[in-house]
Every structure is written in C-alpha cells, then in structure tokens.
Amino acid sequence: MAAVIALSGCGGSSAGSSPSADNPYGLIEPGTIRVASLGDSKPYTFTDSSGNFTGFDVELFKDVAHRAGVDNVVFTGQDFSGLLAAVANGQFDVGVAAIGITDKRKETVDFSEGYLAGYLTVITTKTSGIKDVDGLNGKRLGVVQGTLQEAYAVKNFTSSQLVRFPDNNTAISAVNSGAVDAHFLDYEAAKSYQDQFGLVSAADIPSFDAPAGFAIAKNKPEFKEALNKGLAEAMEDGTWKKLYQKWFPGSPMPEQYLPKAEQTSSP
Numbered sequence: 001m002a003a004v005i006a007l008s009g010c011g012g013s014s015a016g017s018s019p020s021a022d023n024p025y026g027l028i029e030p031g032t033i034r035v036a037s038l039g040d041s042k043p044y045t046f047t048d049s050s051g052n053f054t055g056f057d058v059e060l061f062k063d064v065a066h067r068a069g070v071d072n073v074v075f076t077g078q079d080f081s082g083l084l085a086a087v088a089n090g091q092f093d094v095g096v097a098a099i100g101i102t103d104k105r106k107e108t109v110d111f112s113e114g115y116l117a118g119y120l121t122v123i124t125t126k127t128s129g130i131k132d133v134d135g136l137n138g139k140r141l142g143v144v145q146g147t148l149q150e151a152y153a154v155k156n157f158t159s160s161q162l163v164r165f166p167d168n169n170t171a172i173s174a175v176n177s178g179a180v181d182a183h184f185l186d187y188e189a190a191k192s193y194q195d196q197f198g199l200v201s202a203a204d205i206p207s208f209d210a211p212a213g214f215a216i217a218k219n220k221p222e223f224k225e226a227l228n229k230g231l232a233e234a235m236e237d238g239t240w241k242k243l244y245q246k247w248f249p250g251s252p253m254p255e256q257y258l259p260k261a262e263q264t265s266s267p
C-alpha cells in the first residue's frame with residue numbers, strides 16, 4: 001500500500017506561496033526564509049565545525065534578509081546540481097551558493113543583482129605536471145555537476161576526460177587519491193583547498209560575465225526587489241566591503257560593489 005503523503009497546504013503557486021499582506025515576499029512559511037546552499041564551498045558557503053552555515057555569501061544574504069525585515073533564515077545543504085530546480089519548484093525560497101547569473105539559468109529561476117564577480121580555477125597536485133590549461137589535454141578533470149565549470153570544460157577542455165562529482169569534497173578527495181588529475185571550481189574555494197591539502201592552482205579563468213546572484217523562483221517581484229534593495233544598501237554602506245575583506249583577505253576587490261564614493265573607474 002503506497003503511503004499517501006499529505007503535503008502541508010501552503011496554497012499559492014507551486015513555487016511557494018503567493019504574496020499577501022502577511023506574506024509580502026510569498027515565502028513558503030511567512031516570516032522565514034528557506035535557503036538552499038552548499039556545505040563545502042568555503043569561504044563562500046560552508047558549514048563550520050558546529051554544523052552552522054557561514055561564509056561570505058551566507059553572511060551577506062543574512063544581512064540583506066535583515067534589511068528586508070526577515071531574521072529567521074534557515075539554510076539547508078544541497079548538491080549544486082539540484083539546487084536551482086529545488087528553488088524553482090518551491091522547496092526553497094532562495095538559492096545562495098556563489099551561483100553565477102546566466103541566461104540559461106534564468107530559464108529556470110530569477111536572480112537578484114550580482115554581488116560577486118571572480119574566477120574559475122583549476123587546481124591540481126604539485127606532481128601532476130599540469131601547469132596551465134594545455135596541461136589538461138589527455139588528463140582527467142573533475143567538475144561539480146551543474147556548475148559553470150562543467151559547462152566551460154565541456155566547451156573548452158575537449159581533450160580532457162571530464163569526471164562529474166556531486167560536490168567539491170568528493171572531487172578533492174579524488175584529486176588527493178589520484179583518481180582524477182585536477183579539479184575545476186571557484187577561485188576562493190580553490191584557495192581554501194590549496195591551503196588545506198597543499199594543492200596548486202594551474203589556471204584562473206575570469207567569470208566576470210556571470211557574477212554570483214541570489215537565485216529565487218520566477219514571478220516573485222516583491223521578494224526580488226527587497227533583495228536588490230538590501231544588496232544596494234549593503235554595498236553603499238560598506239557592509240559588502242567589510243565582508244569581502246573578512247572572507248577573501250588579500251584577493252583583488254571588484255570595484256563595482258564598493259560605496260560609490262570609493263569607485264575610481266568612470267561609470
């Protein structure tokens with residue numbers, strides 16, 4: 001006898017609830033923001049030793065949510081490949097995980113304004129002999145399923161054997177065990193794994209055309225507007241800069257997210 005699972009009536013469209021007076025952002029549960037995130041993309045989004053989610057993206061989102069009037073923010077770890085679908089089908093109100101904004105992804109979800117533009121990085125062991133992207137020819141390259149790295153590698157690293165992983169931790173274990181020769185992930189996460197395991201960077205590929213944004217279900221204009229307003233305030237009052245310096249010390253700082261008075265390049 002198949003168990004009949006009664007879904008708690010949350011009304012509204014399949015992607016969470018429709019906005020109403022007591023639920024202006026159309027959240028699944030009024031007053032709570034449910035966030036789909038990742039546990040192993042340090043320092044963007046990761047779980048610390050007590051299992052709490054933290055990192056640049058996490059702290060920036062919590063700041064923005066506070067500015068939007070919501071302080072009850074619940075993070076859940078996901079595989080990256082299922083994250084956008086889970087937001088699109090209303091399981092979560094938002095995806096926060098250094099998710100690059102692309103037109104392809106906009107077919108599934110909507111995005112806030114961008115809040116972080118950086119690089120995609122190939123990391124490898126000191127003994128692999130891989131010193132640049134040409135060194136990837138004939139080699140086994142790890143990618144996390146569903147990432148921009150996967151899409152880029154399929155298009156550009158056609159002489160490599162791509163090996164798909166559910167997350168960075170399993171991919172890095174494969175690099176360390178020699179099951180793959182290199183892994184392709186985000187710059188700051190790469191730096192974190194390099195420090196942890198003595199790995200080295202072989203290539204940094206700019207991804208400025210796909211800055212990270214908060215992913216939300218389509219047709220949630222009130223929620224999107226509140227997130228964008230909070231992001232703009234956090235950038236203008238220097239909160240963004242403070243978090244960037246905390247989580248990415250020493251990294252070059254993109255100017256476009258600094259207070260207007262500190263932006264030197266012409267508009």
Ligand SMILES: NC(=O)CC[C@H](NC[C@@]1(O)OC[C@@H](O)[C@@H](O)[C@@H]1O)C(=O)O
Pocket residue numbers: 038041080097098099100101116117118119120144146147148149186187207208209210211212213
């Ligand atoms: N957390 C992940 O594994 C996401 C991997 C990958 N992040 C790319 C990105 O959003 O990372 C932060 C910034 O460097 C962006 O420029 C970049 O596109 C993606 O969106 O597919």
